[in-house]
Amino acid sequence: MNPWGPPIDVLPYFSKEEQSLMTLLSALTEEDWTRPTMCAGWSVKDIAAHLLGDKVSRLSRGRDDHQSDGPRPGEAFPRFIDRLNEEWVVACRRLSTDVLLTMMYEFMGQTTEYWAKLDLDVLGEPVSWAGDGPAPRWLDAARDYSEFWVHHVQLREALEHTPLEAEYAEPIADTFVRALPHTLRDVDARVGKQVGYTVTGKGGGRWHARRERDGWVLDRGAPPSRTPLAAVATDLDTFWRLCTRNAPDLGRVKTSGDENVCAVVLGMTSIIV
Known part of the structure; x- marks a missing residue:
């Protein structure tokens, strides 16, 4: 039984959203990078670093089959994810905004290429908020895109910038x-x-x-x-x-x-x- 319903195709959205994000970030002032966001304790720069972390983590474990440490004994999965995210963001605070942008430009497009090469109809990693067992890859790809979209919206709100184009939200509710x-x-x-x-x-x-x-x-x-x-x-x-x-x-x-x-x-x- 498939509890998740019909597939969602998010591949057409990845590159366009990334291009819009990089256009936004490349025009920021040093003051803009330090603005607080709705993510408690995280600045605009911190969310940008988190987005980079999401992308390189996906490529490392999915494309390159890199195995990293799992949760500590007794550590709940959500707490494990929170810890990894915070450790990455804190480490990236050592980077200048120019270095961070250079790294983001380097990896832009690679997650799109990764998903495009896969059979998205087969089962892959679990999507924890949709169930405990393996989920179809199309749902995992949609999960990736939805997280990128949410953080992009958070950045624009923190910067009091124009809203993200409505077309990029088309697969979010679905x-x-x-x-x-x-x-x-x-x-x-x-x-x-x-x-x-x-x-x-x-x-x-x-x-x-x-x-x-x-x-x-x-x-x-x-x-x-x-x-x-x-x-x-x-x-x-x-x-x-x-x-x-x-x-x-x-x-x-x-x-x-x-x-x-x-x-x-x-x-x-x-x-x-």
């Missing part, structure tokens, strides 16, 4: 909602019950999770049932902030149906925390 079946894993419902999620505006859509004998599965479109177990609706900006814990405006969220199930859905997280 990616983050793939966490819905895993989010509902402990919700006990009879076979056939459905939970709907609607994201309005450009890049939005409608999805529903349906209870099957072996768990919840996701599909595009509104729930076929006129009375789903629960339903949530909001706009894209609120949706991605909800899924990444980036200070969403809950006043822009509408719910109906079972209140407890709605609360579970609103706790959906599509990023490692």
Whole structure:
């Protein structure tokens, strides 16, 4: 059983988003690099360094089959990821902005090439927020792109810059909602019950999770049932902030149906925390 729904093609977006990011970063002043961001304790430079770390880590373990240390004994996976990210960012503070930009230019495009050479329909690494087992590579690629997009948006907000082009957000809601079946894993419902999620505006859509004998599965479109177990609706900006814990405006969220199930859905997280 495939709980994640139909594939998402994010390959057309990687290079364009990277080019937009580098155009932004290359025009920054030294003062701009030090601006604080919504990532507590991280400046604009720190988020840029984190993005570089994500890309070189993906290439090292995926393309080059490099094995690095795993979690310490008793260390939870999210804490392990947080520690690695913080260690990398702190180390990159020793770099000048020119050196950091040079390194980012060097690796731009290589993650796109990496994903383009793979069969994205086969199972690969787990996407932890979508389930514990192996996930299809297309979902892992979409996870990569969605994280790059979120950090790019955070940079633009910190810099009070023009918003990121709307076209780059087209696959974001469709990616983050793939966490819905895993989010509902402990919700006990009879076979056939459905939970709907609607994201309005450009890049939005409608999805529903349906209870099957072996768990919840996701599909595009509104729930076929006129009375789903629960339903949530909001706009894209609120949706991605909800899924990444980036200070969403809950006043822009509408719910109906079972209140407890709605609360579970609103706790959906599509990023490692």
